[in-house]
Amino acid sequence: MAPGYVPALTGALALCAFLGWTMLRGQDRTGTLHESPSVASRPAEPGGSPVATPDSGEVARELATLRKEQRALRGSLQSLAPRGPYVVVDRGNNRIYLRKGDSILLEAPASTGSGTELIETVGEKRRWIFDTPGGRFKVLAERPDPIWTKPDWAFLESGEPIPTKLSERKEYGSLGEYALDLGDGYMIHGTLYERLLGRSVTHGCVRVGREALREIARRTGPGSQVFIY
Amino acid sequence: MFPSIRTLLRKGSGSRRRAVVLTWPVLALLLVLPLWWGTLGLPGEVPAGEEGETELDRLRRETRTLRLETELASRVGPYLVADLQEKTLSLKLEGVILREFPVLDMFVRTRRSAGRPGGWPLPMDTIWSGGRLLPEVQRRREVIYSDSVTPPDPSGTVATIPPTPEEAVPTPPSFRVRFLEKRSLAVTTRPRALPEEGEDGGGPSPWSRMTHWVRGKPWRRDLVRLDVTMAEEEAGALYRALPPGIPMLVVGPGPKTGPGAPGA
Numbered sequence: 001m002a003p004g005y006v007p008a009l010t011g012a013l014a015l016c017a018f019l020g021w022t023m024l025r026g027q028d029r030t031g032t033l034h035e036s037p038s039v040a041s042r043p044a045e046p047g048g049s050p051v052a053t054p055d056s057g058e059v060a061r062e063l064a065t066l067r068k069e070q071r072a073l074r075g076s077l078q079s080l081a082p083r084g085p086y087v088v089v090d091r092g093n094n095r096i097y098l099r100k101g102d103s104i105l106l107e108a109p110a111s112t113g114s115g116t117e118l119i120e121t122v123g124e125k126r127r128w129i130f131d132t133p134g135g136r137f138k139v140l141a142e143r144p145d146p147i148w149t150k151p152d153w154a155f156l157e158s159g160e161p162i163p164t165k166l167s168e169r170k171e172y173g174s175l176g177e178y179a180l181d182l183g184d185g186y187m188i189h190g191t192l193y194e195r196l197l198g199r200s201v202t203h204g205c206v207r208v209g210r211e212a213l214r215e216i217a218r219r220t221g222p223g224s225q226v227f228i229y
Numbered sequence: 230m231f232p233s234i235r236t237l238l239r240k241g242s243g244s245r246r247r248a249v250v251l252t253w254p255v256l257a258l259l260l261v262l263p264l265w266w267g268t269l270g271l272p273g274e275v276p277a278g279e280e281g282e283t284e285l286d287r288l289r290r291e292t293r294t295l296r297l298e299t300e301l302a303s304r305v306g307p308y309l310v311a312d313l314q315e316k317t318l319s320l321k322l323e324g325v326i327l328r329e330f331p332v333l334d335m336f337v338r339t340r341r342s343a344g345r346p347g348g349w350p351l352p353m354d355t356i357w358s359g360g361r362l363l364p365e366v367q368r369r370r371e372v373i374y375s376d377s378v379t380p381p382d383p384s385g386t387v388a389t390i391p392p393t394p395e396e397a398v399p400t401p402p403s404f405r406v407r408f409l410e411k412r413s414l415a416v417t418t419r420p421r422a423l424p425e426e427g428e429d430g431g432g433p434s435p436w437s438r439m440t441h442w443v444r445g446k447p448w449r450r451d452l453v454r455l456d457v458t459m460a461e462e463e464a465g466a467l468y469r470a471l472p473p474g475i476p477m478l479v480v481g482p483g484p485k486t487g488p489g490a491p492g493a
Contacts, residue, residue: 012256059285066288073295080302080324088327092469093394102326114391115368121376129370134472135305136323159378199391227322229307229470 086225087180087188087216089206091132094198096188096208098216105219108212109198111191113205118153128153130203137182137226142217146179146189147172153203176210178217182226188216294354294480298324301356301478309360309477311414311455313337313353318457320470330467333419334458337479340451353481357408360475366398366468400465406475411452414477418464455479 085105088097089112096110113132120126148171155162163169176190191197191207201207206228208216301308302324310319318330337353391397406414459467 008256009252012259015260063285063288066285066292070288070292070295073292073299076299077295077302077324082325086325090328090466090470092398092471093466097328099326114371116371116373118373119375121374134307156375157373157378159375196390198393200394200397201391225325227325227327229320229322229327229472 082225084224085219086227087220089132089188089226089228091134091200091228094200096206096212096216098219106212106215108209110212111197111199111201111207113202114200118157120156126152128203132202132204132206132228133184133186134228137186137228139180139220139222139224139226140183141181142221143179143181144177144217146175146187148175151185176208176213178213180217180220180224180226188226189213290354290481294478297354297356297478301476304476306472307475309414309471309475310480311335311457311477312480314481318459318467320467328466328470330459330463332457332459334456336456338454338456340453353479355479357410357412357414357477357479359409360406360414360471360477361408361473362468362471363405363407364401368398394469395465398465398469400461400468404464404468406471406477407451408477413451413454415454415456416464416467417456417458418461419458420461 081101085098085100088099089095089110090097091112094110094112096106096108097104098106113130116130118128118130149166150169150171152162174192175187176192179187179189181187186204186206188206188208190210190213193201193207194209197207197209298310302321307320307322307327310321311317312319313335316332316335318332318335320327320330400418403415403417405416408414
């Protein structure tokens with residue numbers, strides 16, 4: 001390249017670098033948000049009275065109305081919150097929490113549904129999906145030393161024939177020391193396989209380690225709220 | 230200072246002339262390119278001044294936020310609440326806190342228009358709907374057919390141990406939740422062990438900023454974006470916890486809303 005172009009090219013590149021740097025510097029700042037014309041020019045919200053020259057009586061009335069509405073709305077939100085300790089299950093991360101208000105009383109690994117689908121190829125051709133359901137639940141019953149009555153899928157899954165006698169379905173000790181019944185066959189219970197805690201291995205129930213289960217059972221009871229997400 | 234095209238063409242040989250004809254358009258393009266990026270590509274900070282806010286304004290804003298949260302709390306399924314003032318991100322269900330995600334940094338930005346904040350509708354105190362996680366979490370559902378199951382091995386063969394959530398769904402270095410109306414929550418992770426980057430210790434280095442910006446090219450389509458920096462563990466937990474279609478309430482500056490908030 002001819003020497004005459006070097007300063008031109010260098011200058012152009014320097015300008016580009018400066019503009020790029022300015023641009024990036026301007027993009028990121030301390031997080032303090034600044035007032036700008038776009039805010040000032042924002043129209044008042046529908047139903048809102050103009051702030052510029054309000055009549056003092058009108059303002060006082062609106063303030064009183066807003067305060068009243070706020071109290072009602074806060075009361076409505078507060079009524080949704082459980083009064084006592086409540087259980088939160090995080091399916092995506094296989095964790096269980098015992099919370100009370102804003103504080104966390106306990107956090108422990110748990111196991112939730114494996115997501116496996118079981119298809120019965122003969123007979124009734126039923127299908128099961130082993131997911132832990134999400135939503136808001138209530139502890140219907142708290143059972144110490146629970147006995148598991150194995151459903152049909154438990155036999156199909158292990159390649160065993162489905163028994164005809166109820167007594168052959170009973171299994172002792174596999175649910176740990178406590179079972180918190182959430183309805184529809186779903187429970188929070190203990191496990192014999194604590195090494196699998198933190199992994200998605202269950203058929204929809206929530207498995208918890210022995211110590212965590214004791215604490216949860218001690219602080220909750222029938223009627224306690226359980227949130228699964 | 231620089232030789233003009235006419236001078237160069239008069240003085241130069243044939244190859245020199247060709248070089249001139251090619252070089253000047255390239256230089257012009259190099260000059261225009263950053264300007265184009267600056268005006269169209271970069272989001273501008275969203276202003277949200279608390280200064281000058283009257284008691285009436287504050288009450289209106291808080292009431293609107295409470296109305297929106299009450300509406301979200303009456304819906305089925307969890308929702309996010311991003312508080313710009315407190316710099317917190319919470320996952321809630323029916324008004325109850327499920328989990329609070331500690332945030333290292335939080336910015337709201339709008340897309341620029343002619344180099345200035347675009348004057349897009351402000352994202353505060355509104356519900357962002359239809360959140361879609363990008364990249365999506367891929368979960369494979371295993372199917373078992375009852376006739377293909379063999380009885381347990383009496384010799385005690387150990388079954389395959391499934392992966393942990395972290396192994397099954399690794400945390401990406403950055404991800405976003407794209408909402409309707411070209412709004413996004415963009416999460417960038419920062420390893421907890423690493424010290425904060427940047428000369429002022431308060432943000433990423435220019436190089437990180439540049440690479441992050443280049444990686445985030447598709448985000449340029451967003452009109453409004455909430456940029457959040459989180460510790461890797463927390464970001465991963467959020468990434469694995471978000472269900473499809475999740476809504477988010479972005480709360481503007483002001484006292485924290487909800488039960489137990491100041492002034493309740």
